[in-house]
Amino acid sequence: MSIDFTPGIINTYHGDIYNCTTNTDNAKTPDTPKWPCDNWEEQQPINSTFSGEGYTSDQYDLAQHQLQQINACHTNTTYTNADYSKIVAQLVSLINNIETISSTPLTQQTQSILNQINNIRYEKNKNSECRIIVVANPKPDKAIITKISVEEGIPVRFSVQTMFSDTNFNAEQRADLPTNIKDIQSLYQKMTKLYIEHSENKNRMKVFAGTNFIDFNMTGQNLSGFVLTLSRFYFEDLLNINFTDANLGDTIFSHKEHPTPKLYKDEQYLDKQIEGLFSTLLTINDNFLRAKAEIASTIIKFLEARITNLSYNDILKYQQEFQKQCYKQVKAFTTLSRYNKIQTWAEMSEYQFEVFQYETLNPKKCHARLI
Structure with missing residues (x-):
């Protein structure tokens, strides 16, 4: 299996999971793609389930999966600062070694983080700011969400930072990434390829x-x-x-x-x-x-x-x-x-x-x- 996209911009459309819309012929891609817990100021805890009415089985599974990620953002977890720091450290290590991982046996740490990842998404907002969102589940249905982004400054810095802690603010855990990263798009493609080829997560x-x-x-x-x-x-x-x-x-x-x-x-x-x-x-x-x-x-x-x-x-x-x-x-x-x-x-x-x-x-x- 191979996936090797030419560098480019990619946004994501998740459909109308709240209204169970199945008519996608006239669906419009949002100007600013949404992800679980985006715009946290406007989010409220969601206490709902899907009946599945109006869904194909695949749409239903996708909607349920996304709702679980949304609810996970609003659920009081038992994660500590050390848990958040561990995820950041594992992602930094993964990215540091991303060029050589596929040609060498995976370490236990690399396999562990690949197995915990539930989704990897690339997004670009109206201001042309790019970031990668990584959703990891060290515990079932308890997500830790991180963003990989470009930080302003000279020279340009890339960083990994946890997002959406129990208080819905950006958590304090962050780390710089190596300076030899060319751009967010190519990093996204490499991470996705690695995830698909090596993760044992059935959602890959x-x-x-x-x-x-x-x-x-x-x-x-x-x-x-x-x-x-x-x-x-x-x-x-x-x-x-x-x-x-x-x-x-x-x-x-x-x-x-x-x-x-x-x-x-x-x-x-x-x-x-x-x-x-x-x-x-x-x-x-x-x-x-x-x-x-x-x-x-x-x-x-x-x-x-x-x-x-x-x-x-x-x-x-x-x-x-x-x-x-x-x-x-x-x-x-x-x-x-x-x-x-x-x-x-x-x-x-x-x-x-x-x-x-x-x-x-x-x-x-x-x-x-x-x-």
Whole structure:
């Protein structure tokens, strides 16, 4: 398993866990992403449970997990200053040795902190201040939350500091990090990769649930086996991704807002999009009908833009995929026009293809004939 993102900015969207919203098609990423106990002045203890009504099982599990972290911030723990200091020291040691850990046997201390981590999150606020939030659970359901951030000054300093103590203020425990850290983004990627590959925590495969991937270079990434509920992707970036055994329930797909029109006349660009998206599509489990439908319809959009220089033989492999039974079941998971488009391409004969190609090449003649 590998995960090695090109450095970039990533924010997180956790969905509406209070109102049990399941319609994610029009969901908006908050300007300032929230995390358990953010804006502590406004937080009140939460004494509630979820009925699960309106949730898929994966959404329910994710919401329950997040509620536990929120409640943990408001629960009187038995942690001492020494407990907080220990977490800080372990994280500092982990980061100090992060370049060599994967190539050497893990020490007991390193394995211990990786097992205690429940989540790692990168965030950037409106002021472009970046930080990594690490949620650790030395005791079940009793979270210690730390932030790894850049501190103002010359030279720039990176630090680890505990947050949200029993009084909800930043705790006193903090420590400087080594000066050879290049940036928070690359550190986040290294920490996440290490956590996924070496932690024994069963939650590690949920580390990307709710993650906004739209600012990453996703080409060729291996997301096999991850829970990606409520994660967000751009269609145009889903090239040659391995989604084998990934949970794509309620994953949010969207198009880039302002695609360059010239790109739709660039055959090399279109071919890259078609082949990359098709490679990704083939790795998606047939049970995730919405993901299959959305990506299939995007491939068709690019095929139509490329139609003038295609032959019927060129489309046969795509047609064979679209003829699978799962595409006959996607009607409830996409728009009627997209569903009809997929079925049209699945059933298209060579003659129908040639007619479509001719009409695309000669729109004025076809319009005049209709008149």
